[in-house]
Amino acid sequence: MDLVMHLKQLTMATGLSGYEAGARSVIQQAWQPLADDFRTDALGNLIALKRGTRPAGAATRAVLLAAHMDEIGLMITGYEGAFLRFTRVGGVDLRTILGQEVTVHGRRELAGVVSSRPPHVLSEEERSAPVPADKLFIDVGLTADELPELVQVGDLVSMRRETIELAEGYLSGKAMDDRAGVASLTVCLEELQRLHHEWDVYAVATTQEEVGLKGAMVSAYGTAPTAAIAVDVGFGAQPGVSEEEAIEMDGGPSIAIGPNIHPRLYEALVQVATAHELKYQIEVAPGQTGTDAWAIQVAREGIPSALLSVPLRYMHTSVETLCLRDVQRTGRLMALTISALDEAFVASLTQ
Amino acid sequence: MLLQQLSDARGVSGHELEVRALIAEAVHGLVDEQHTDVLGNLICLRRARRPVQGQALRVMVAAHMDEIGFLATGINKDGTVRFGKVGGIDDRILLSKQVVIGESAVPGVIGYRPIHLLSAKERRSAPDLSHAAIDIGATSKEAAEKLVKLGDQITFRTSFQPLEPGAQRCVKGKALDDRAGCATLVELLGHDYAIDLYAVFTTQEEVGLRGAKVAASAIAPDLAFVLEGTICDDLPKKEDLSHVTELGKGPAITFMDRSFIADRRLVDLLVKTAQAESIPYQFKKAAAGGTDAGAIQLSREGVPAVTVAVPCRNIHAPVSILSLNDLDNTVKLMVAALQRLEGSL
Numbered sequence: 195m196d197l198v199m200h201l202k203q204l205t206m207a208t209g210l211s212g213y214e215a216g217a218r219s220v221i222q223q224a225w226q227p228l229a230d231d232f233r234t235d236a237l238g239n240l241i242a243l244k245r246g247t248r249p250a251g252a253a254t255r256a257v258l259l260a261a262h263m264d265e266i267g268l269m270i271t272g273y274e275g276a277f278l279r280f281t282r283v284g285g286v287d288l289r290t291i292l293g294q295e296v297t298v299h300g301r302r303e304l305a306g307v308v309s310s311r312p313p314h315v316l317s318e319e320e321r322s323a324p325v326p327a328d329k330l331f332i333d334v335g336l337t338a339d340e341l342p343e344l345v346q347v348g349d350l351v352s353m354r355r356e357t358i359e360l361a362e363g364y365l366s367g368k369a370m371d372d373r374a375g376v377a378s379l380t381v382c383l384e385e386l387q388r389l390h391h392e393w394d395v396y397a398v399a400t401t402q403e404e405v406g407l408k409g410a411m412v413s414a415y416g417t418a419p420t421a422a423i424a425v426d427v428g429f430g431a432q433p434g435v436s437e438e439e440a441i442e443m444d445g446g447p448s449i450a451i452g453p454n455i456h457p458r459l460y461e462a463l464v465q466v467a468t469a470h471e472l473k474y475q476i477e478v479a480p481g482q483t484g485t486d487a488w489a490i491q492v493a494r495e496g497i498p499s500a501l502l503s504v505p506l507r508y509m510h511t512s513v514e515t516l517c518l519r520d521v522q523r524t525g526r527l528m529a530l531t532i533s534a535l536d537e538a539f540v541a542s543l544t545q
Numbered sequence: 546m547l548l549q550q551l552s553d554a555r556g557v558s559g560h561e562l563e564v565r566a567l568i569a570e571a572v573h574g575l576v577d578e579q580h581t582d583v584l585g586n587l588i589c590l591r592r593a594r595r596p597v598q599g600q601a602l603r604v605m606v607a608a609h610m611d612e613i614g615f616l617a618t619g620i621n622k623d624g625t626v627r628f629g630k631v632g633g634i635d636d637r638i639l640l641s642k643q644v645v646i647g648e649s650a651v652p653g654v655i656g657y658r659p660i661h662l663l664s665a666k667e668r669r670s671a672p673d674l675s676h677a678a679i680d681i682g683a684t685s686k687e688a689a690e691k692l693v694k695l696g697d698q699i700t701f702r703t704s705f706q707p708l709e710p711g712a713q714r715c716v717k718g719k720a721l722d723d724r725a726g727c728a729t730l731v732e733l734l735g736h737d738y739a740i741d742l743y744a745v746f747t748t749q750e751e752v753g754l755r756g757a758k759v760a761a762s763a764i765a766p767d768l769a770f771v772l773e774g775t776i777c778d779d780l781p782k783k784e785d786l787s788h789v790t791e792l793g794k795g796p797a798i799t800f801m802d803r804s805f806i807a808d809r810r811l812v813d814l815l816v817k818t819a820q821a822e823s824i825p826y827q828f829k830k831a832a833a834g835g836t837d838a839g840a841i842q843l844s845r846e847g848v849p850a851v852t853v854a855v856p857c858r859n860i861h862a863p864v865s866i867l868s869l870n871d872l873d874n875t876v877k878l879m880v881a882a883l884q885r886l887e888g889s890l
Contacts, residue, residue, distance in 0.1 A: 274781040275781050276779075276792075277780060277781060285660050285661070286660075287657070287660040287663070287668070289637065289640060289657075289668075289671075289672055290640040290641040290657055291641070292635075292637055292638045292640070292862075293638040293642070293859060293862040293863045293864060294641065295703075295717075295863075295864055302709065304708070304709045305706060305708050305709070305717065306708070307717060307858075307859060307864050307866060309780055309858065309859055310635070310637075310638050310859050310862045311635075311778055311780065311859075312635075312776045312778065312834075312859070312860045312861050312862070313633045313634065313635040313861055314633065314776055314833040314834045314861070315776060315778050315789060315831065315833055316635065321635055321636075321637070321671070322671050323670070323671050324637070324668075324669065324670065324671055324672075325637070329780070331780055331781065333858060333859075333866060334708060334709055335708035335709065335711060335713060335715025335716075335717070335866055335868075336708075336709060336711040336712075336713070336715075337711060337712050337713060337793070339712075340711045340712065344709065355643075356643075358643065358652045358654075358702075359652070359682075360652060360653065360654070360680065360681055360682025361651075361681050361682035361683045361688065361689075361692060362682045362683060362684055362688065363682070364680075364682035366643070366652075366654045366680070366682075429659055429661070429662065432656060432658075432680070433621075433623065433625055433656075433676060433677070433678050433680075434657070434658050434676060435658055435659070435662060439662055443684070444684070484661075507656055507680065508641070508654070508656030508657060508659065508680075509659035509660075509661065510659055510660050510661070511640065511641035511656055511657055511659075512641045513641050513642065513643060513654035513655070513656050513680075515654060515656065515680060515682075
């Protein structure tokens with residue numbers, strides 16, 4: 195697999211929270227040759243099953259890998275003359291979308307722009323404050339008469355952004371959060387084609403993470419795994435973000451530790467990374483991780499969970515930037531860990 | 546489409562080479578003389594093609610080739626690139642944008658702190674861009690220096706595209722201020738007049754009308770027209786504020802802006818022409834922004850001048866929008882007005 199091409203396809207697909215179909219079809223196509231069985235559940239989660247080679251008479255064990263496929267965006271709330279009003283879907287910083295190109299998913303896909311006013315007409319006072327939400331509009335270049343035929347209230351708006359390659363194996367675009375995680379699952383499934391693994395693997399592209407971890411909650415229930423690993427993005431070091439707040443770019447996935455994480459699963463990941471000389475870093479999460487792992491951990495009767503984070507700069511902007519090597523390391527770490535899972539590990543979970 | 550090529554071409558003030566090459570090719574065969582002066586202005590002459598009594602009027606029509614953008618001003622230890630603004634840019638539009646640097650078009654991005662890490666107070670404030678830098682993927686100063694040189698031009702990474710076809714025939718792209726004027730001016734050269742038409746594609750307008758000043762001095766025109774892409778601030782407003790111009794309402798005739806007061810005879814010529822030819826027009830309804838007309842007017846012993854502009858939404862931003870109807874009507878108005886000129890004003 196060409197990881198650059200894969201990530202470009204993933205990130206340039208559309209899949210706002212609750213409306214992930216566009217992203218889902220791209221993912222299913224990529225995973226088709228890598229898994230044995232597919233289903234989509236009632237909340238739109240794509241659940242791929244790759245069966246393990248279980249010794250005769252052994253108990254069924256499964257590991258859940260979760261990465262969310264939904265992305266943040268906007269939604270149309272009304273018209274005002276020739277312009278469209280909108281609200282946010284997920285945590286968009288409205289200050290970062292002035293002059294942003296968007297796609298309005300109306301009756302057809304319409305290219306548009308979040309309007310910005312020229313500096314010539316702005317007072318110093320106006321320029322030194324954020325543009326108030328009620329003065330932000332989307333412009334698709336149609337007249338007030340033409341708009342209602344093509345755009346309705348509730349239509350989705352995605353960021354229009356070509357994913358580009360930067361120097362040194364870095365890639366930048368929208369929706370790296372968390373298509374980067376999805377891509378790491380693809381890497382993992384590919385690695386598992388060559389590795390022996392006894393456990394079944396559920397690779398799940400989850401829905402509605404950005405609006406409350408909803409897809410993960412129900413897909414963890416649906417797959418009832420023995421253990422789970424969620425992959426999301428973590429705050430990578432960047433200009434303006436101090437080292438204390440961030441993990442290192444190109445430093446490998448961060449392996450989280452804290453109440454959300456089962457200590458044995460954490461240890462297994464660290465041990466495998468160390469044994470295979472895979473770069474990793476440790477991230478202490480003293481409480482709510484804000485990731486699918488938080489919902490998965492308390493599904494059914496409790497599921498031992500771990501969290502891997504791909505370092506990402508400029509999270510929740512349309513220029514989210516990552517290092518490809520971190521995505522590869524994350525996928526490899528999961529595959530090698532899965533390959534090492536056995537009954538002794540299961541026993542250790544409740545000791 | 547020439548406008549598409551012009552919009553996609555990169556040329557911040559002082560770096561107009563690529564734009565000039567496109568225009569030089571486009572005007573080939575339409576002009577009797579063309580040359581580039583020391584400031585980079587492309588000066589073209591199309592002599593009178595219609596009978597003239599006595600000496601033909603020397604009419605300068607100018608459009609600027611340069612666009613707003615940045616220059617690379619430094620490289621940080623972490624491999625990011627510092628930049629300085631060229632022309633008037635609102636800092637707040639820089640967040641979350643893609644840019645292209647230098648001759649080899651190195652891509653980069655301007656990011657921002659994740660919303661998750663911002664305090665409530667930060668979220669309510671304008672972004673602090675005092676330490677903003679462009680991320681090109683390089684992780685050290687040495688690596689970045691192999692890709693970027695100090696003084697490299699930096700432009701927004703935006704591609705020209707027609708929007709959904711509607712009554713206004715809108716297109717989006719960068720630098721429509723003033724590639725719209727350049728495209729108009731090239732069109733004007735395809736028609737016959739009883740004047741000597743000096744079509745001047747100027748440089749460095751965005752940093753102080755520099756190219757137009759010396760071009761006018763060299764040409765010594767009898768009168769001048771400036772073609773612009775101008776402010777169109779027609780978003781819904783609660784207050785009773787001017788839109789400056791409105792999209793789809795035709796070419797905007799400027800009687801005054803921050804740089805000059807237009808010659809009334811030329812304003813009247815344009816208005817009368819528009820009325821006689823049933824071409825929609827509007828006035829620029831705010832004395833905001835400056836144009837090459839301000840420099841040309843003060844050239845030598847003074848030159849009567851006026852500005853005609855295509856309304857562009859979101860000018861001085863990564864992506865602007867204009868109506869091709871407005872562009873076509875600007876061409877029509879200017880052709881008709883220039884054809885009415887002969888002898889003297």
